[in-house]
Amino acid sequence: MKLFSILDFGFSIWRFKRKKLFCLAIGVLLLVLYVAAEGQQPPKLHRIGFLTNAPFSAVSAGHEAFQQGLRELGYMEGKNIIIEWRSSEGNRDRQRVLAAELVRLKVEVIVAPGSGDIRTAKEATATIPIVMIQGGDPAGSGFIVSLARPGGNITGLATLRPELSGKRLELMKEIVPKLSRAALFASSGGGEYAQVLKESELAAAALGVKLQSVDVLSAKDIEPAFRAASDERADAVLVRLPGSILSPHRTKIIALAVKSRLPAIYERLEEVEAGGLMSYGVNANDLYRRAATYVDKILKGAKPAELPVEQPTKFELVINLKTAKQIGLTIPPGVLARAEKVIR
Numbered sequence: 001m002k003l004f005s006i007l008d009f010g011f012s013i014w015r016f017k018r019k020k021l022f023c024l025a026i027g028v029l030l031l032v033l034y035v036a037a038e039g040q041q042p043p044k045l046h047r048i049g050f051l052t053n054a055p056f057s058a059v060s061a062g063h064e065a066f067q068q069g070l071r072e073l074g075y076m077e078g079k080n081i082i083i084e085w086r087s088s089e090g091n092r093d094r095q096r097v098l099a100a101e102l103v104r105l106k107v108e109v110i111v112a113p114g115s116g117d118i119r120t121a122k123e124a125t126a127t128i129p130i131v132m133i134q135g136g137d138p139a140g141s142g143f144i145v146s147l148a149r150p151g152g153n154i155t156g157l158a159t160l161r162p163e164l165s166g167k168r169l170e171l172m173k174e175i176v177p178k179l180s181r182a183a184l185f186a187s188s189g190g191g192e193y194a195q196v197l198k199e200s201e202l203a204a205a206a207l208g209v210k211l212q213s214v215d216v217l218s219a220k221d222i223e224p225a226f227r228a229a230s231d232e233r234a235d236a237v238l239v240r241l242p243g244s245i246l247s248p249h250r251t252k253i254i255a256l257a258v259k260s261r262l263p264a265i266y267e268r269l270e271e272v273e274a275g276g277l278m279s280y281g282v283n284a285n286d287l288y289r290r291a292a293t294y295v296d297k298i299l300k301g302a303k304p305a306e307l308p309v310e311q312p313t314k315f316e317l318v319i320n321l322k323t324a325k326q327i328g329l330t331i332p333p334g335v336l337a338r339a340e341k342v343i344r
Contacts, residue, residue: 044080045080045081045082046075046080046081046082046108046299047081047082047084047105047106047107047108048081048082048083048084048107048108048109048110048111048295048299049083049084049086049102049105049107049109049110049111050063050066050083050084050085050086050110050111051086051095051098051099051102051110051111051112051117051120051121052086052087052088052112052113052114052117052243053087053088053089053090053091053092053095053114053116053117053120053242053243053244054087054090054113054114054242054243054244054247054248055087055089055090055244055247055248056085056087057248058243058247058248058250059113059243059247061270061285062113062133062284062285062287062288063085063288065285065286065288065289066111066133066288066289066291066292067083068289068292069288069289069290069291069292069293070292070295070296072289072292073292073293073296075292075296084102084105084107086098086099086101086102089244090218090219090244090245090248092116092120092189095116095117095120096120096123096124099120099121099123099124099125100124102121102124102128103124103125103128107128108128108129108298108299109128109129109130109131109295109298109299110124110125110128110129110130110131111130111131111133111291111295112130112131112132112133113132113133113134113243113288114133114134114136114242114243115134115135115136115141115190115192116189116190116242116244118130118132118135118138118141118143118154119141119143122143122153122154125153126152126153127153128153129153129154129155129298129303129304130153130154130155130156130304131154131155131156131291131294131295131298131304132154132155132156132157132158132291132309133156133157133287133288133291134157134159134284134287135156135157135158135159135309136158136159136160136192136195137158137160137163137192137195138150138154138156138158138309140192140195141192144309147308147309147311148308148309149305149306149308150304150305150306150307150308150309151305152304152305153304153305154304155294155304155305155307155308155309156291156294156309156310157287157290157291157294157309157310157311157312158309158310158311158312159281159282159287159312160282160311160312163199164199164267164280164281164315165184165196165199165200165203165238165240166199166200166202166203167203167280168238168265168267168280169182169200169203169204169207169209169211169238170203170207171265171278171280171317171335172236172238172263172265172278173207173209174332174334174335175263175278175329175331175332175335176235176236176263176329178235179207179209179235179236180208180209180210180235181209181210181212181232181233181234181235182204182209182210182211182212182234182235182236182237182238183211183212183213183214183225183228183229183232183234183236183237183238183262184196184197184200184211184212184213184214184237184238184240185214185216185225185229185237185238185239185240185241186213186214186215186216186240186241187215187216187217187241187242187245188215188217189217189242190242196240197213200213200238200240212228212229212232212234214228214229216241216245218245219245219248219249222245222249222252222253222256223256226256226257226260226262229260229262230260230262234262235262235263236262236263236264236265237257237262237263237264237265238264238265239253239257239264239265239266239267239271239276240267241253246266246271250270250271250274250276251274251275253271254271254274254275254276255275257276257277258275258323258326258327261327261328262327263277263278263327263329264276264277264278265277265278265279265280266278266279266281267279267280267281268281268284269283269284269316269318269341270284272318272319272320272323272341272343273318273320273343275320275322275323276320276323277319277320277323277324277327277329278317278318278319278320279316279317279318280315280316280317280318281315281316282312282314282315282316283314283316287312290310294307316340316341317335317338317339317340318339318340318341318342318343319331319335319336319339319341319342319343320342320343321342321343321344322343322344
């Protein structure tokens with residue numbers, strides 16, 4: 001009897017261990033299957049919005065630079081990110097509709113290039129992060145509290161565009177020594193108009209130049225603007241127009257400046273590459289590329305209120321000598337020596 005009891009006890013222990021080993025094996029198998037399934041899960045697809053008033057065809061280089069910046073950070077459209085591209089083609093009312101559409105789509109961030117785009121996005125949402133690409137004076141425009149601590153849902157890049165208006169007039173005075181009258185082509189429909197006008201007037205007063213402000217609200221105002229400048233015997237033109245007007249009508253504006261034999265200075269090198277005389281400002285394509293870093297930080301959990309706004313540290317002077325020759329203008333050697341790029 002004792003032998004059978006011992007055998008029965010040993011058999012019970014064996015069954016218990018076998019059951020325990022079986023459960024352990026099942027647990028390991030389930031863990032392996034779970035890990036394998038997790039490894040096969042597709043990466044999270046982030047959805048961001050891109051809101052602009054300029055036609056896409058006119059700013060394609062900037063958009064490509066933005067996408068390149070995203071690719072450098074590991075984002076590929078259709079793989080782990082979707083970009084909802086929206087352009088209102090110069091129609092601000094239409095842009096408000098598009099901004100509301102992006103909010104309904106629950107995008108994780110809205111990228112807005114210019115001041116008008118930023119304002120429209122701000123009006124549409126106070127919660128979705130907004131990344132500026134070319135925020136001229138974001139604090140002065142009421143977009144942020146300060147550059148160091150934006151304080152709301154907007155951050156990104158500031159271009160100091162209004163402040164550069166005076167510097168452009170100084171450069172024009174250098175290449176046109178007898179400059180006594182200058183026309184400023186700006187748009188009162190733009191968010192930075194008041195500051196651009198103020199900076200230009202201050203510089204004009206310091207240089208002893210009479211400034212003529214010409215309001216260009218749409219494409220139909222372009223030719224009348226040049227006629228007004230000619231009627232006032234302007235010696236030069238400062239072109240400070242929103243991208244929604246300048247970009248699609250770049251060729252026309254440049255041609256009218258050459259036809260009027262008016263030296264004109266622009267903000268971006270694209271205008272000079274297209275035949276404009278001179279530009280002074282930041283490299284816009286570089287700003288588009290750098291904006292991707294803000295998108296990346298926000299998608300990884302950073303709060304825009306705590307992301308400092310970047311300011312440019314480098315400004316480019318670009319000169320087109322072909323155009324200078326066309327209008328009978330000689331660029332001083334000292335100015336040429338300071339140019340980052342000279343088109344001959």
